[in-house]
Amino acid sequence: MGIIKLIIIALLVWIGFSLFKKLRKPKQNLEQSSPSNNKMLACSVCDVRIPENEAILQDGKVYCSKEHLE
Numbered sequence: 001m002g003i004i005k006l007i008i009i010a011l012l013v014w015i016g017f018s019l020f021k022k023l024r025k026p027k028q029n030l031e032q033s034s035p036s037n038n039k040m041l042a043c044s045v046c047d048v049r050i051p052e053n054e055a056i057l058q059d060g061k062v063y064c065s066k067e068h069l070e
Contacts (some may be wrong), residue, residue, distance in 0.1 A: 043068055 038051040043064035056063040063069040 038053050040049045041052050041055045041062045042049055043055075044061040045068040046064065048064050050062075050064045054064075056066065056069050058069060
């Protein structure tokens with residue numbers, strides 16, 4: 001009977017720890033993924049959406065890479 005109690009207590013501790021970690025994680029993600037002012041733009045060649053600060057703009061068109069610019 002003693003080993004069963006030990007296993008149940010260990011499972012409860014593990015479940016409690018897992019839930020605690022899960023509840024703390026979204027708070028960290030909200031801080032890191034704060035909304036930015038970058039708009040998402042579509043590449044003129046492949047229509048992939050990329051942030052405005054990573055896009056290559058030339059002649060009024062948007063490109064996702066140097067290969068698509070050429």
